[in-house]
Amino acid sequence: MSGLLFALAFALVAIHGLRSRQLAGKLRRDVRHLAQNVDMLETAEGLAGYGRWCIELDPRRHLWSEEMCHLASLPAGTAPREEILERILPDGLAQIETTLMAHKHDHEAFAIEFEVVDRNGNSRILRARARNLFSPEGVREQVFMVVRDVTGDYSLKRDRDEALERAARAQQQANTDELTGLANRRSAMAFLDRAVVEARKCGDPLSVVVFDIDHFKAVNDGHGHLTGDKVIRTLGEIAARQARELDLVGRVGGEEFIWIMPGCAADVAFRVAERLRWAVEAGTHSASIPSITISAGHAELEPGDASLMLFARADAALYEAKRAGRNRVTKAA
Known part of the structure; x- marks a missing residue:
């Protein structure tokens, strides 16, 4: 009987040893498979440019993947110790901690953006998608982040904004008279084209005043072209102050200007042109430039008028005012 028990015990030990070796082999295979998966994950992260950063809250500890070293411009294998984080983050951990506190109760993912600085003083902007991990009791235990470098995104946006700004400046320069800062002839006539179309569509009145400086050649001959330019700029400034927000004042050539007044009938156009004439005469009388006057002609849009007509x-009304003695406003026939 004892021999039988011994044999049974031996068999059980053998079976247990076989199972242990089988379990050990399976464990080794699982570990090897897990290691391969981790390697594949880190390779994928490196190719995609994403890093993992886990913050364990109590006790506080930082863990991150190898790609985080690259993103933070650190040597491979650098552990995220507090002194390292204090060095690479310009504001220490404050900028991250502030965001973490603001989202401490969130169960949904949230964004964190922060700046890292390398040993050479070069800065990079990192953006993370973060998620809180809670215990079964609802206590936040960890914050897990997936991080990528968005410095290039900011550079592209800055380049795009600068290109748009350059294009806007070029467009403004193309539409602006260099001497006065008013609309140039091309821009003014394009505005007039649109104003005529809008007036036809809405049935609103539209008036145009054309004016220029009386005896301007005498100003240039007697005082020089620099003074003449100053006179033209001053006239442009006075005219711009008289215009409404929806009006347009432009310089169409030499000392000649146009004032386009949407929604303005002929009687109102005459009054504002007279007001401009008086403002120019009074405004230049005591200025540090030769005193000048202007002549003006005004016309209201009539059926069959195109913008050029x-x-x-x-x-034509302007030149009629000049023939009539200058320093006056004349209505178009």
Whole structure:
């Protein structure tokens, strides 16, 4: 009987040893498989440029993947110790901690953006998608972050904004008279084209005043072209102050200007042109430039008028004012 028990015990030990070896082999295979998966994950992170950063809250400890070293411009294998984090983050951990506190109760993912600085003083902007991990009791235990470098995104946006700004400046320069800062002839006539279309569509009145400086050649001959330019700039400033927000004042050539007034009928255009004439005469009388006067012609949009015809009628009225003695406003026929 004792021999039988011994044999049974031996068999059980053998079976247990076999199972242990089988379990050990399976464990080794699982560990090897897990290691391969970790390697594949880290390779994928490196290719995609994403890093993992885990913050254990109590006790406080930082863990991160190898790609985080690259993102933070640190040597491979650098552990995220507090002194390292204090060095690479310009504001220490404050900028991250502030965001973590603001989202401490969140169960949904949230974003964190922060700046890291390398030993050479070069800064990079990192953006993370973060998620809180809670215990079964609802206590936040960890914050897990997936991090990527968005410095290039900011550079592209800055480049795009600068390109748009350059394009806007170029467009403004193309539409602006260099001497006065008002609309140039091309821009003014394009505005007039649109104003005529809008007036036709809405049935609103539209008036145009064309004006220029009386005896301007005498100003240039007697005082020089620099003074003449100053006179033109001053006239542009006075005219711009008289205009409404929806109006446009432009310089169409030499000392000649146009004032386009949407929604303005002929009687109102005459009054504002007279007001401008008086403002120019009074405003230059005591200024540090030669005193000048202007002549003006005005015309209201009529059936059958195109923009060039409306301009031509106002321009003809201007020359009628000059023939009548200058320093006056004349209505188009």
